[in-house]
Amino acid sequence: MRYLRLDIGEGADVELDLNQADTSPITLYDGPIESELTSRLGPFEAGTRLYGRVWTGGPQVIIRYSEARPPNGEITPVCAVARLARGQMKKLPGSKPGTAIVEFSSAGVWVVDAFR
Helix, strand or coil: CCCCCCCCCCEEEEECCHHHCCCCCEEEECEEEEEEECCCECCECCCCEEEEEEECCCCECEEEEEEEECCCCCCEEEEEEEECCCCCCECCCCCCCCEEEECCCEEEEEECCCCC
């Protein structure tokens, strides 16, 4: 992440699922996800797409991003996770296996040094 001049813990805002933007609640599914930055993250401007994976098996949704693609740019490897404070990434009642209903369509995205 040093190559990109991104510090561990640096964050920005992200729209989690472009197909469900500005909707509440949204349903996330196990597997790949395409998100979009709504604010700048280091060298990545708002509008940069983030590609990653969603896991819904536990009480909270886990989203890990491994690639970023700026508008008119090339795909770049990244290491970042989606987070919300106060347990707001918890699955809502009614979530079926392989899915997670979450309250908000947006979250924070944070640069990490490794996935844990």
